[in-house]
Amino acid sequence: MEQLKIKHASAMPAPTWSWLRMNDTEISLPAALARGGDIEIEAPDTLLDTASTFEGALAELQEHLDAKRANATDDRACVRAAQMDQEGAGGRETSDGSLGDLDTPALSRYQKRATLEEVAGDVTRAFETGIGMDARSYLNFAAGETVTIATEAGSTGEATIRVTGDAGTTVAASIDAVAAPDSSLSLTIALDAAPGSSDDASSNQGPAGVIGSELRVFAGAHSHVDVTVYVTADAGFVAVDDSGYVLDEGARVQVRHIVLGGGVTATGMAADLRSDTARIDIDTRYLASGSERRDFNYVVRHRGKRTISNIIANGVLAGSSKKCLRGTIDLVHGCKGSEGTERETVLIADEGVENKTVPTILCDEDDVAGNHGATIGHVRPEQLFYLESRGVSSEDAEALFIRAKLEDAALSAPDERIRAAILRLGNRLIDGFAEELEGDAA
Amino acid sequence: MPISPLLSVDGLTASVDEKTILHDVNLNIPAGETHVLMGPNGAGKSTLGHLIMGDPAYTQDAGTILFDGQDMSDLSPDKRSRAGIFLSFQAPVEIPGVPLSSFLRATIAGRPGLEMRGKEFRRRMKELCAELDMDPAYLNRELGVGFSGGEKKKVEMLQLLLLQPKLAILDETDSGLDVDALGVVSRGMDLYRKSTDGTLLIITHNTRILEHLDVDRVHVMVNGRVVREDDASLIDWIDENGFESFERAAENDAAENAR
Numbered sequence: 001m002e003q004l005k006i007k008h009a010s011a012m013p014a015p016t017w018s019w020l021r022m023n024d025t026e027i028s029l030p031a032a033l034a035r036g037g038d039i040e041i042e043a044p045d046t047l048l049d050t051a052s053t054f055e056g057a058l059a060e061l062q063e064h065l066d067a068k069r070a071n072a073t074d075d076r077a078c079v080r081a082a083q084m085d086q087e088g089a090g091g092r093e094t095s096d097g098s099l100g101d102l103d104t105p106a107l108s109r110y111q112k113r114a115t116l117e118e119v120a121g122d123v124t125r126a127f128e129t130g131i132g133m134d135a136r137s138y139l140n141f142a143a144g145e146t147v148t149i150a151t152e153a154g155s156t157g158e159a160t161i162r163v164t165g166d167a168g169t170t171v172a173a174s175i176d177a178v179a180a181p182d183s184s185l186s187l188t189i190a191l192d193a194a195p196g197s198s199d200d201a202s203s204n205q206g207p208a209g210v211i212g213s214e215l216r217v218f219a220g221a222h223s224h225v226d227v228t229v230y231v232t233a234d235a236g237f238v239a240v241d242d243s244g245y246v247l248d249e250g251a252r253v254q255v256r257h258i259v260l261g262g263g264v265t266a267t268g269m270a271a272d273l274r275s276d277t278a279r280i281d282i283d284t285r286y287l288a289s290g291s292e293r294r295d296f297n298y299v300v301r302h303r304g305k306r307t308i309s310n311i312i313a314n315g316v317l318a319g320s321s322k323k324c325l326r327g328t329i330d331l332v333h334g335c336k337g338s339e340g341t342e343r344e345t346v347l348i349a350d351e352g353v354e355n356k357t358v359p360t361i362l363c364d365e366d367d368v369a370g371n372h373g374a375t376i377g378h379v380r381p382e383q384l385f386y387l388e389s390r391g392v393s394s395e396d397a398e399a400l401f402i403r404a405k406l407e408d409a410a411l412s413a414p415d416e417r418i419r420a421a422i423l424r425l426g427n428r429l430i431d432g433f434a435e436e437l438e439g440d441a442a
Numbered sequence: 443m444p445i446s447p448l449l450s451v452d453g454l455t456a457s458v459d460e461k462t463i464l465h466d467v468n469l470n471i472p473a474g475e476t477h478v479l480m481g482p483n484g485a486g487k488s489t490l491g492h493l494i495m496g497d498p499a500y501t502q503d504a505g506t507i508l509f510d511g512q513d514m515s516d517l518s519p520d521k522r523s524r525a526g527i528f529l530s531f532q533a534p535v536e537i538p539g540v541p542l543s544s545f546l547r548a549t550i551a552g553r554p555g556l557e558m559r560g561k562e563f564r565r566r567m568k569e570l571c572a573e574l575d576m577d578p579a580y581l582n583r584e585l586g587v588g589f590s591g592g593e594k595k596k597v598e599m600l601q602l603l604l605l606q607p608k609l610a611i612l613d614e615t616d617s618g619l620d621v622d623a624l625g626v627v628s629r630g631m632d633l634y635r636k637s638t639d640g641t642l643l644i645i646t647h648n649t650r651i652l653e654h655l656d657v658d659r660v661h662v663m664v665n666g667r668v669v670r671e672d673d674a675s676l677i678d679w680i681d682e683n684g685f686e687s688f689e690r691a692a693e694n695d696a697a698e699n700a701r
Contacts, residue, residue, distance in 0.1 A: 285539070314539050345538065381498070386535045388519035389495050389528075390549040390601060396520075400548045404540040411541055411582045436547060436559050 002031040006134045010268045010297030012326050014110050014362055022324055022356050025295045027135065027266050029170070029238055030208045035142060037171025037193070037211065043149055043159035047185075052150035054176040057218040058123050061248055061274065065121060074119060076333075081107050082115040114364075118333055123274060129214070129244035130268020130297045136242055139214035143174035146214075151183035151223070158186045160415070165193030165211035165237050172212035172240070179223035181248075186226040188414055189213050191241060191262075192421045193233040211262075212240035219251035221275070226254045228414070232421035233262040234428070235290060245271040247278035249304065258409050259286040259294060261425045270299040273307040273338075284313040287405040288321035288353075289429060296325040298342070302368070306337040313344040316401050320352040329370050330362040339369040346376045349398040403430055410437055446511060448473040448641050449494070449609055454505035456493050462503070463489055464666045471609070476635070476642040476655055478677065481663035482685045487645045488532060490663070491611045495529040496522050510608065524553065526608030530598040530615050536586035542597065543567070543581040546604060556605065570603050573633060574626055592623030599630030603637070610634060611643045616651035628654055649681045664692040 011024035041048070081104045107115065117126055129136055140146065151157045163173050179185040191211045211233055219225045231239045239262040247253060257267050271280050280300060288294045300309040311327045329340030342359045361370035379387070379397050387397045406426040413419035426433035451469040455462060464486050471477050479487050493500050494507055496519040507514040514522050537545065547563065550556045558566055571578045576596050586594055595615055602610055615627050628651065634640050644652070660677055662670040662685070669688050670676070 316539075347539075383535050383537055385497055385499070385519060386531065386537075387545075387548075389497075389523055389531075390545075390605070391520050391523035391553065392545075392548045393518070393520040396548060396551070400540060400544065403548075404544040407544045408539065408541050408584070411543070432559075436563075 003028040004031040005029075006138060008132070009135055010131045010266060010295055010326065012297070012358065012360060013299055013328050013330065014360060016358070022326065022358050025266065025324065027238070027240065027264070029138070029210050033168060033170040033208075033210060035144070035171065036169025037166045037209070038162070038164040039143075039171060039173050040162040040164075041147060041159065041173075042162070044157065046155070047149045047151065047157045047159055048147070050148055050150035050178070052178045052180070053148060054178055054216045054218055055124070057178050057220065058127070058246060061246070062123050065123065065274070069121065077103055077105055078107060078111065078115045079119055080104050082112045082119070085112055086116060114332075123246060123272070126272060127244055127246065128270040128272075128299065129216070129242045130270045130299060131240065131242040131266055132268070135240055135266070135268070136214055139172040139212045139240060139242060140174050142170045142172035142210070142212065143214065146174040146176055148176040148178065149185070149187070150178040151180050151185045153180040154182045155180070156184040160188045160190065161213070162190045162192070162417070163211050163213055165209045165233060167195065167209050170210040172210075172214060174214045175216070177215065177217045177225065177227075179217075179219050179225045179251075181221040181223060183220065184224040184226075187228070188418070189215070189227070189229045189241075190418050190421065191229065191231045191233060191239050193237040194421075194424060195234060195236070208236055210238045210240065212242070215243040217243065217245045217253070219245065219247045219253050219278070221248045222250040223248075224252045228256040228258065229267075230409070230413075230418050230421070231259040231262050231265055231267075232418070232425050234425070235261070235263045235292060237262055239265040241265070241267045243269040245269065245280065247271065247273050247275065247280060249275035249277060251275075251278045253280040255280065255282045257282070257284040257286075257296070259284070260406060260409055260422060262292065264293045266295045268297040271301065271309070273300065273302050273304055273309065273335075276304040277306050278304050279308040280310075282309075282311045284311070284315070285405065285409070286313070286315035286323070287402065288315070288323055289318040289402065290321065291319065292321045294321070294323040298325075298327045299330065300328070300340060301330045301332055302335040302338040302340060303332045304338075305335060307335055308338065309340040311342040315345075316347045316349055316405050317353040317355055318349040318402055320350070322354040324356040324358070326358040326360070327372070328360040328362065329372075331365050331368045331370055333364040335365050336367045338365070339371070341371040343372065344374045346374070347379065347398070347401050348377055349402060403433070406430070406433065407437060447471055448510060449643070450506075450508040451490075451494070452506045452508070454490075454493065454507065455503045456489065457501050457503055458499060462666070463500075464493065467505070467666075467668055469661060469668060471641055471643060471659075473608070473641050474639055475658040476644070477659045477661065478652060478657050479643060479645045479661045479663060480647060480680060480685075482647060482689060485663040486666040487663050488613050489666075491529055491613045491643070491645055494611060495519055495527060523607075528602060528605055528607035528610045530602060530610065530612045532614040532617060534586055534594045534598055536584075538584050538587050540585045541582055542585050545585050546581070546601070549601065549605060553605075566604070570600050573603070574599055574630060576600065591618045592620065592626070595619060595623060596626055599627060602630060602634050606634075606638045607640065609641045609643065611645065613645045615644075616646055616648055624651065627651065631655065649677050652677055662688055664688045665696070667692065
């Protein structure tokens with residue numbers, strides 16, 4: 001089948017050696033898919049009948065930021081260097097061959113771009129999503145229109161977006177979420193696709209199709225935003241979940257990515273902690289079995305002072321699955337007192353899996369903290385002894401982790417449809433999975 | 443003809459990192475009895491419990507561990523568990539990503555008479571939670587993660603009642619617990635004894651947990667050796683006098699042997 005390729009997707013902001021093949025990924029999509037599938041948006045009219053727009057929210061934030069830094073000057077050497085380069089002054093060397101101003105440093109391409117972006121302080125231009133522009137364009141095209149979900153100041157709202165894929169089709173939702181100051185907004189996005197009514201339970205391979213979502217979130221001052229994305233598609237589907245967040249002062253954002261199914265999944269999110277004391281917590285849980293592929297890219301830019309981020313991932317890889325998780329915490333100049341943490345725990349249940357974990361901390365500020373850690377491997381010896389002492393053998397212990405990933409998601413599923421999708425997926429992997437969970441609270 | 447004990451530890455010598463920590467330990471526990479293993483910190487009490495369970499962190503250098511007539515020495519801990527041995531941990535581990543209910547299902551899977559599915563399992567869990575004053579919502583939480591010390595011990599008791607082992611070794615189950623949590627642990631032990639007529643080996647250095655128990659035998663361990671064995675009256679004596687005299691005697695013996 002002819003393939004459409006999204007190249008350099010989910011790129012790390014500061015790439016490492018190309019030969020490691022972890023700087024970015026390539027997403028292959030079947031080219032001949034028709035628009036199809038189904039999108040349901042369950043939200044009260046108060047959230048949908050809105051004049052708010054994502055662009056409008058950014059413009060308003062920009063005004064505040066510009067007013068705040070009206071007369072501030074930045075005379076750092078890197079700024080001089082970036083501006084000299086931009087003006088075509090050609091750097092430090094002069095025409096008479098002398099070295100010129102030795103206090104002006106040479107900048108890498110990355111440093112130059114980052115410095116100019118800092119100086120410009122343009123929120124709209126700096127906006128980014130985790131997978132990148134090409135995926136954004138594809139998903140927006142597939143979605144056809146963008147739906148805006150917005151809260152009023154001080155209000156509370158909840159919405160569920162269901163994207164259900166079909167064989168031979170591509171379906172995506174494009175959502176803008178705008179949380180007004182002091183409001184709370186909770187979004188659940190369910191990306192699901194099953195082979196349909198002619199479901200052959202013995203087959204793990206559904207027909208080809210694409211499901212996705214493109215999400216832009218603006219979290220206003222002191223707002224609370226909670227986003228949970230479930231990916232429960234069958235193995236024949238490609239799932240693309242792309243998002244970008246901008247956080248105003250004191251905003252609190254909680255993101256959960258629960259990726260349990262899908263032959264190929266790409267999850268990307270970028271967050272701009274633009275204003276002081278904003279905080280984002282990202283909790284990612286994934287499972288990959290058979291020959292499935294999981295790709296994650298997280299980019300968190302700390303720009304406001306005393307901002308906090310946590311990227312916590314926990315996954316299980318089985319069969320001959322492959323996974324890459326890139327996490328970049330960028331402590332941008334001016335974010336004094338900020339702290340970013342990324343931690344991943346990966347359980348390798350089979351020897352045939354391929355795991356890549358790429359934590360990156362970029363730092364251009366003092367008085368900040370960037371923490372990273374990863375635990376990759378089999379069940380730890382003290383955990384294994386505990387499990388064995390209760391009659392669970394080492395072989396059963398690793399199967400337990402796979403089962404537990406599904407059960408955990410089923411137990412915490414916010415509604416029956418998502419729970420049913422998880423049970424369907426569980427039944428494909430484990431005999432009698434749904435039957436065993438019968439009676440458990442949803 | 444004398445009845446053979448349920449657990450018979452004979453001449454057990456064990457080491458960790460090539461350092462011998464248990465020396466020629468003998469211990470017999472007949473079925474249905476409650477035994478107490480006491481001793482000062484670092485005496486080797488927990489080590490003995492872990493060795494009986496088959497903890498691979500320790501090496502069994504000599505001796506035998508017979509359980510229900512079967513030599514346990516070469517069996518993995520899961521097989522010992524399925525043979526009927528249970529060890530309650532002093533510090534139960536945390537297993538992020540595994541809900542307590544998933545773990546409990548795995549522990550009973552394939553056990554004749556204990557395997558339950560769906561609603562039956564859920565109903566049994568609710569009964570046990572009620573008996574232990576435990577919120578059933580804990581079943582949906584990740585195993586041990588964010589649990590207080592008391593909650594972890596309740597989960598240990600829950601498993602004891604669920605698995606109904608022939609022999610339960612409770613390793614310092616009372617340590618670090620407040621009065622309420624101690625009450626729950628005592629109730630758990632009581633329920634276990636009543637419902638299964640089970641056998642208990644309680645490892646402790648504290649006599650409080652033993653107040654409401656009908657103890658058959660007390661073993662005192664010092665420096666990796668069992669130095670005294672007696673009936674329940676020894677508990678009151680230890681409560682009054684501590685372990686000092688046993689430690690002194692052990693030091694004298696060691697000095698004697700060194701000459």
